[in-house]
Amino acid sequence: MSVEVGDDDEIAVAWENAEPDALERAYRRWGGLVHGLARRAVGPDDADDVTQAVFVSAWRGRTTYDRGSAPLGAWLVGITRRRIADQLRARQRQAPVAQEQDDVPDDAAWTAADSTDLLTVYEELERIGDPQRRIILLAYVEDLTQREIAERLDLPLGTVKTHTNRTLARLRTLLGGA
Amino acid sequence: MNETDRYAERPAGDPTPGRAEELLQRAGDLSPAPEGPLWERIQAEVDGVGRDELEARRRAGGARTRRRVGRWPLLAAAAAGALVAWVGTQVVGAGAPRDEIVVADAALSDLPEAGATVDGTAEVVSVDGERRLRVQLDELPDTGEGYLEVWLLRPDVSGLVTVGVIADTTAEFSLPATVDLQEYPVVDISREQLDGDPSHGGTSLVRGELHTADAGPGEPPPAATDDLTSTSSTDREAYR
Numbered sequence: 001m002s003v004e005v006g007d008d009d010e011i012a013v014a015w016e017n018a019e020p021d022a023l024e025r026a027y028r029r030w031g032g033l034v035h036g037l038a039r040r041a042v043g044p045d046d047a048d049d050v051t052q053a054v055f056v057s058a059w060r061g062r063t064t065y066d067r068g069s070a071p072l073g074a075w076l077v078g079i080t081r082r083r084i085a086d087q088l089r090a091r092q093r094q095a096p097v098a099q100e101q102d103d104v105p106d107d108a109a110w111t112a113a114d115s116t117d118l119l120t121v122y123e124e125l126e127r128i129g130d131p132q133r134r135i136i137l138l139a140y141v142e143d144l145t146q147r148e149i150a151e152r153l154d155l156p157l158g159t160v161k162t163h164t165n166r167t168l169a170r171l172r173t174l175l176g177g178a
Numbered sequence: 179m180n181e182t183d184r185y186a187e188r189p190a191g192d193p194t195p196g197r198a199e200e201l202l203q204r205a206g207d208l209s210p211a212p213e214g215p216l217w218e219r220i221q222a223e224v225d226g227v228g229r230d231e232l233e234a235r236r237r238a239g240g241a242r243t244r245r246r247v248g249r250w251p252l253l254a255a256a257a258a259g260a261l262v263a264w265v266g267t268q269v270v271g272a273g274a275p276r277d278e279i280v281v282a283d284a285a286l287s288d289l290p291e292a293g294a295t296v297d298g299t300a301e302v303v304s305v306d307g308e309r310r311l312r313v314q315l316d317e318l319p320d321t322g323e324g325y326l327e328v329w330l331l332r333p334d335v336s337g338l339v340t341v342g343v344i345a346d347t348t349a350e351f352s353l354p355a356t357v358d359l360q361e362y363p364v365v366d367i368s369r370e371q372l373d374g375d376p377s378h379g380g381t382s383l384v385r386g387e388l389h390t391a392d393a394g395p396g397e398p399p400p401a402a403t404d405d406l407t408s409t410s411s412t413d414r415e416a417y418r
Contacts, residue, residue: 023224027217035216036208048216055220109204118201122208140202171198 008129012072015062023059030073031055034080037122041084041115042091053083073126081119088112117175124174125167132167135160215376279304284365286315286386296384300365302353309353311341313365318347319383324371329378330362333387337362338378363388 011029014022031051038050058065058079065075125133131153138144138152146164150157211217283301298315313328328341328351339362342351367384 023220024217027220028211031211031217033208035212036205040205048212048214048219051212051216052220052223056223059224114201114204117197118205121198121201136202140199141205141207143203168196168198172196175197 008071008073012067015065015072016067018062022062023055026058026072026076027055030076033073033122033126034076037077037080037115037119038084038087040110040118041112042087046087046091050080050083050087053086054080057083071126071129074123077119077123077126081116081123084115084119120174121171124171128167128170131155132163135163136167139164214374218376281309282359282363282388282390284363284386284388286313286365286367286384288319288384289382298347298384298386300386300388302359302388309355311351311353311365313344313349313351313367315344315347315367315384319367319369321369324369324379326383327368327370327379329366329368330357330359331364331366332362333364335364338366340376340378359388359390 008029011022011025015026034054035047035051038054039047042050054076058076065072070078125136134153135149135155138149139146144152146160147157149155150160153160281302281304283299286296286298286300288296296315296317296319298313300311300313302309302311304310311328311330319326326344328344328349330339330341332338339357341353342349344367364385364387366382368379369381369383370379
């Protein structure tokens, strides 16, 4: 969470211009997110492969990226969703008998529906961007109070509450109102 | 703690914590970068190096470049090779005497910040067309819990190539033809921890600059190189 507001867009510009360090900067910024999402979906053993596939295919397909239509983080999460699907399909081909997630005791609590919804949540947070993204993560990942978040981000408390409510409502709609 | 304060009021008609909040809490912090050599693998694949090849190189102690090396260094290396002198010494362990060409050599000096007092020499020889980096240290620096790794750096430390692990006072490494010694002339020996991180650990013990054999008396080793010895963790990121 050390990434400052504004960094993301800079990385996206570097990415669009195919600057030599753009891939590494994107990996430093979103590698943890991609890997974390992959881990919940395919388990720790295959999460490395999925992460590698995401960044390699994203870089090779970078000319298809359009900063105007999506922030880079949301685009990468979208690619993560597809590479996870590839991985699960490959797994099914290899072992038609369902032995789903036997090898992933750490993440046994993550069903396919959970990991898919988590992808949706993070894709949307990356799409909305800061400060909403940070507000939601500080509230639910770092467990800060609304007041603490307001102080941390130097925003009025009312603004933090409004952003929280609106973003949660948006996420709820995306997840089918659950 | 006050729940109303902790979380904003729920939208009307929804008294239960939402699924999004619950998933975010369960997933925890996803921001830390993955551990292990994953970045290395991604970069290698993007650069067209297969994973098996990368592993094989690592096991063999061969070199891998961190930045793409273009075609022109091949030509530059060939040009340098055309101007060097023949010395014709015997390679230890070789079945028959073979001609070798000294392509470049360097005096290695300890870096004061490293707390080591070790000097040595390095030379690049061409044996049957293959370039080898030969390192000789006066004594083996203290490695603590870790080990010593040999690198070739750009003079401004903007890029580096790992050459291999040195476990004795002498070692010889095979250099791929694609590594341009004009571009990466600085021999650097660093102390590395057994932490699974393949990047430069930031502690350089010994360093010296290679001078190609036709270059005449070279300049002294680059004292001005921004020492890896003093790199902070932030700087270190730049080498990853």
